Amino acid sequence: MTFKAEIDLLGRNKTELKSICLAMGFQPFKGEILFRWLQEGVLDYASMTNLSRRERELLAETYPLLAPRIIQEQQSADGATVKLLLDFGRSDKEKQPVMIELVIMLYERQNSRSRHTLCISTQAGCAMGCAFCATGLSGLSRNLSAGEIVAEVIMGQKWLHEHKLGDVTNLVFMGMGEPFANYDAVMQSLAILNDPAGLNIGQRRMTISTCGLTDAIKCFADAETEIGLAISLHAPNDALRSQLMPVNRRYPIKELLAACDYYTSKTHRRISYEYALLKDVNDGRQQAEELAQLLAHRLAHVNLIPVNFVSETGFLPSPAEVINEFAAILNRRGVETTVREKRGTDIDGACGQLRRHQSNGGGK
Ligand code: SAH
Ligand code: SF4
Numbered sequence: 001m002t003f004k005a006e007i008d009l010l011g012r013n014k015t016e017l018k019s020i021c022l023a024m025g026f027q028p029f030k031g032e033i034l035f036r037w038l039q040e041g042v043l044d045y046a047s048m049t050n051l052s053r054r055e056r057e058l059l060a061e062t063y064p065l066l067a068p069r070i071i072q073e074q075q076s077a078d079g080a081t082v083k084l085l086l087d088f089g090r091s092d093k094e095k096q097p098v099m100i101e102l103v104i105m106l107y108e109r110q111n112s113r114s115r116h117t118l119c120i121s122t123q124a125g126c127a128m129g130c131a132f133c134a135t136g137l138s139g140l141s142r143n144l145s146a147g148e149i150v151a152e153v154i155m156g157q158k159w160l161h162e163h164k165l166g167d168v169t170n171l172v173f174m175g176m177g178e179p180f181a182n183y184d185a186v187m188q189s190l191a192i193l194n195d196p197a198g199l200n201i202g203q204r205r206m207t208i209s210t211c212g213l214t215d216a217i218k219c220f221a222d223a224e225t226e227i228g229l230a231i232s233l234h235a236p237n238d239a240l241r242s243q244l245m246p247v248n249r250r251y252p253i254k255e256l257l258a259a260c261d262y263y264t265s266k267t268h269r270r271i272s273y274e275y276a277l278l279k280d281v282n283d284g285r286q287q288a289e290e291l292a293q294l295l296a297h298r299l300a301h302v303n304l305i306p307v308n309f310v311s312e313t314g315f316l317p318s319p320a321e322v323i324n325e326f327a328a329i330l331n332r333r334g335v336e337t338t339v340r341e342k343r344g345t346d347i348d349g350a351c352g353q354l355r356r357h358q359s360n361g362g363g364k
Contacts, residue, residue, distance in 0.1 A: 003089035003097070006066040010038055010154065011147030011185070013192050024062065026055055032197065034059070039198030041154045043067045068151055070159075071099070080106050086155060088124075088148055098124045098141060100176055102152050104159060115205075117170040118156040122149060122186050123177025128211050130245045132234075132278060134310045135176045143182040149189035153199060171201060173208040174230070180208070180216035190227060203227045209274065214251045214259035221263040229263060230272040230303070231256070235282050236290035244282070257294065264299050271298070276305040277318035277326060288326045292333035302330055302337040 012020065018031030030051060037048045043065040045056040072085035081103060088098040103119035124141035126133070157168045171193065173179045179186045186208070193201050207228035210217065220229065233253075235241035241248040248256075260271055273295060277283045295302065304327055307317045318326075323339055330337040 002092065003069070003087070004066070004091055005068040005088045005148070005151070006064045007043070007068070007088075007147040007151045008145065009034070009063050009065065009147065010150040011145050011188060011192070013188070014195065014197065020063075024055075024058055030055065035195075036197055039150075039154070039192070039195070041158050068148075068155065070155065082106065082159070084155065084159065086152065088144075088151075094142075096141065098144075098148075100124055100144065100148075100152070102156055103175065104156055106165065115169040116160055116165060116167070117172055118153060118168050119175045120149060120152050120171055120173050121175030121177055122173055122179040122182050126177045127181065128178050128245070128247050130211065130232075130234075130247075132244065132276060132307060132310065132313050132315045134308075134312070137310075137312055140177075143185060144177070146185040146188040146192065149185060150192050153193055153201075157199065168199065168201065170205040171207070172230075173206070178211055178213070180210045180213040180220070183216050183219065187223065190225075207272070211245055211247045212251050212256045212259075213247070214255050217256075217259040218262055221259075221266040224266060226267075226269070228269065228272065229260075230274055231260060232276075233273045233291075234276055234278075236287050236294060240282060240287075244278075253294070257298070261298070269299070270301055272301050272303050274303050274305055276307040277323050278307050279316040279318045279322075281315065283318040283322050283326055285325065285329060288329035289333070292330050292335050295330075295335045296333055300335060302327075302335055304337060304339045306340070 009017070014032055014035045017035050018028040021031040021034065022028045033050055034048070042048065045051070045060045045065065048056060051059070068089070069087045070084050071087045074083045075081070084102045084104070086100050086102055088100070090097040100121040102121065105117040105119065107114045107116070121144065123143050125139055126135045127140035128136055130136045153168060153171065160166060160168060173186065190206060193199050194203055203226035207230055208220070209230040209232060211232045217229070232245070233241070235244055238248060238252045241253060263269070264271065275282070275291065291302070304323055306323060307315060309317060327337045327339055
């Protein structure tokens with residue numbers, strides 16, 4: 001029999017669960033009870049002891065629950081990064097099971113406190129086709145539902161609890177897929193994950209990364225949340241960016257930065273610009289100067305990423321001294337810049353690689 005995870009209810013907020021309960025003839029507050037159980041990761045109605053037997057039976061008939069499966073687990077040699085390959089299975093209409101990667105970055109330090117950050121996927125694959133990215137190589141299979149996105153966090157939380165490591169503290173939407181190409185499901189999942197009756201993850205502890213879909217950036221600005229925004233820039237001019245990131249042909253840098261300015265004017269929040277350094281492609285001094293010019297007068301922080309080597313793309317990582325020089329130029333020009341710590345490169349560290357290796361008979 002084909003396996004298909006059944007987690008639709010995880011993607012429903014309290015109000016929706018109350019309506020579902022009401023429609024089944026239960027008192028609406030039962031929806032709140034159901035929400036709490038589901039967000040605690042209890043995917044078995046029999047354990048929901050404060051619902052009546054009849055209610056549990058009715059729910060089980062109407063809304064079956066079945067967790068995704070962890071089909072592979074890798075831990076980096078230093079123990080700081082764990083990658084889970086999750087299988088959501090497939091419906092009768094789908095040819096392939098949907099598999100996505102969930103990365104757990106353990107013990108990151110923030111203000112002397114230790115945090116556990118999950119790197120969340122929002123799509124199975126991605127349609128954006130960035131030249132350096134493993135996820136982009138095989139195109140988009142489909143969007144993940146809000147329930148599937150919430151399920152990733154719940155699976156990550158369970159993993160942490162099983163290893164007695166505490167709770168998920170931070171979320172970055174930097175896994176597989178383009179979050180703003182699946183805007184509604186992503187926003188719905190964020191609201192659920194932020195709910196104090198559920199996982200209660202603060203908006204300031206969440207970051208969405210986008211390749212630059214400007215209409216969605218404006219919508220996101222209008223939503224006036226406190227969720228952080230990261231922009232994958234990777235090139236300081238349109239000619240190069242359009243080569244590396246086809247999305248730039250539709251939304252060139254000027255338009256992208258105008259949307260970023262709109263976001264800043266609405267939220268007063270600083271934006272992170274991600275820039276993966278590709279050897280002899282975008283890592284020259286002149287390019288650092290050009291980037292500085294773009295960002296010097298903006299509320300910006302640059303995150304330089306030592307690129308993860310993906311053999312199929314042909315790009316190589318820049319040497320450490322080139323990265324440091326690039327960072328020094330930006331800092332000198334008044335653009336605050338950090339070099340991202342490289343994690344989990346020994347475990348197909350870049351998102352998309354593990355899934356690719358698995359489905360090639362073996363992906364960023
Ligand atoms: N689609 C979104 C979010 C997922 S990608 C986006 O593009 O922003 C998360 C980050 O990983 C992005 O900054 C992306 O550009 C970067 N990335 C992709 N491939 C990479 C690679 N091979 N090495 C390092 N970073 C990579
Ligand atoms: Fe998609 Fe982001 Fe990869 Fe580009 S970098 S292909 S937008 S996942």
